[in-house]
Amino acid sequence: MTLVKMRFLAVCTALAAAAALTGCGGQSAGSGGGSERVTLWLMKGSASDDFIARFTADFEKQHPGIDLDVKIQEWKGIGDKVNAVLAGKGGESADVIEVGNTQVAQYVETGGLSELTLEGLREWGSKDWLKGLSDPGSINGAQYGVPWYAANRVVIYNKDLFAGAGIKTPPKSRQEWIADTQKLDKGDQQGIYLPGQNWYVLAGFIWDEGGDLAVETSGQWVGTLDDEKALAGMEFYKQLQGLGDGPKGADEETPPQSEVFARGQVAQIIAPPGQAAQIEAANPALKGKLGFFPIPGKTPEKPGAVFTGGSDLIIPEKTAQRAHAVDVITALVSEKWQTELARTMSYVPNKTTLAHVVDGNDGAAAMASGAAQGRATPKSARWAEVEAKNPVKAYMTAVLNGQDAATAAKKASDTVSRVLSSDR
Known part of the structure; x- marks a missing residue:
């Protein structure tokens, strides 16, 4: 529930992409007035209803004018649904999607993922990410999947x-x-x-x-x-x-x-x-x-x-809300909400530096200790x-x-x- 190559090239690519995004503002067509809707897909069982409700309320409070719409998805058949969103087909859309950490490579091959290398380095502390989560989300040195939580044996x-x-x-x-x-x-x-x-x-x-x-x-x-x-x-x-x-x-x-x-x-x-x-x-x-x-x-x-199981977060390239999607991930991987998720669900946080937040839970603490040596299946x-x-x-x-x-x-x-x- 891994390998990084060409890091310098990936960062340069990300910088160029970020500059291009800055030029177009990253806003949706409906940003002229009223609330903007940002859609987050989470998998069934990944977070409790209470966690989702508290996170949503806090995010909307911190980001006035944004309505966060959290939609729960079933694992069965999720691959086809995600691919449809990435291709801009099927009538459904999402701005941030939770995926299994070992699934990122297949979505990169399909195409349609937004590269997040720069944000990982600048905002999300990627140097401390668990390798069992971060490595599967990195293809040829470019980061597409952002570690959210881990679980291991x-x-x-x-x-x-x-x-x-x-x-x-x-x-x-x-x-x-x-x-x-x-x-x-x-x-x-x-x-x-x-x-x-x-x-x-x-x-x-x-x-x-x-x-x-x-x-x-x-x-x-x-x-x-x-x-x-x-x-x-x-x-x-x-x-x-x-x-x-x-x-x-x-x-x-x-x-x-x-x-x-x-x-x-x-x-x-x-x-x-x-x-x-x-x-x-x-x-x-x-x-x-x-x-x-x-x-x-x-x-x-x-x-x-x-073997590290768990989930990464991705942003579809076709989203009209990329800037806000980045804000959602920034909140989900923050120390506050990583701590809340880990303690609520007995997960391992996404960073080695946060392992201490589950010290009072013997099972989760043992899991966090092992997660430092986590790996994933071939990419x-x-x-x-x-x-x-x-x-x-x-x-x-x-x-x-x-x-x-x-x-x-x-x-x-x-x-x-x-x-x-x-x-x-």
Whole structure:
């Protein structure tokens, strides 16, 4: 829920674009009198009704003469709706749109996004943005997606089972993690429940080793699961997965891992901290007995790499309200509203410098610590097609079932390469 190139050229381009916009004033045709309407599309579930109401009232108070119209969108089918807005077709319009951080590349390929490099540098503190959000929104050094919020996986653990195994503090390195999990894996108790196809977790282990899922070389994307660094990440996944009874041929939703954990005989799962609420709902006896820690890294100095999910904000090139759209983003990414959103929704703020605002929330604090090492999937507009076929899942199951890792990885890498390089 990443890579920047040609930064100097991008900034120069942005400066030129800004100068051109200044010349035309950036106002809509209806700005001669009365209120101007600015439309913000947010995705269902991203922010509470109360947050939206308070933000809207504050924004309109700070910007007299502007009516902010917030429209909630469903994730299903959103790609076609956004593309229609970017193309100026379909009858709907928006001035600011929330999109998934890994979706930006496909919208850049489609065309119609406004470049926001200069505003990011000058107004929004882009040097402190979480890379897992900012890098997917940057294409060839030009920034199109502005980080809004992040969410990533942490380790949720059963405090009673840890205490019973004599573990007083959560592990901070892979070596400590394996040693603790071995102590916890005994009898009917699972040291960790890790399904065989949780490829987001595998991606983090691969990144920790210095590998990647795919890389771009001379404009061509190539799958790299068969790289020795990526293979090392898979080997660690196999070692950890073997310290529990997670199914080798299923992901974390089959069955839902929160339900398995709620039975009380699983010491750890890897999940967004929000799953704690699902666990407690399924087994109220576990309330107050759940803890959180960042996925450990190779050394104690920093947490492990994690896949960063979350949202970016984009501005369609065809908007007649670009200046006001910039004002909306300026407000949404301000410290005030980043703090409000993070505390209301238990998200990670968009900047490393704001991680402290969730210190009172154990789950969100663990997530924020891990987010500093956040990454995203390859910035190919066709990565969604890879996920649809998901050769990574099949590869993981093959290895866990005893197939030669290098052979299985080569097969998966070839599929990734073919999908990313094929013409649509």
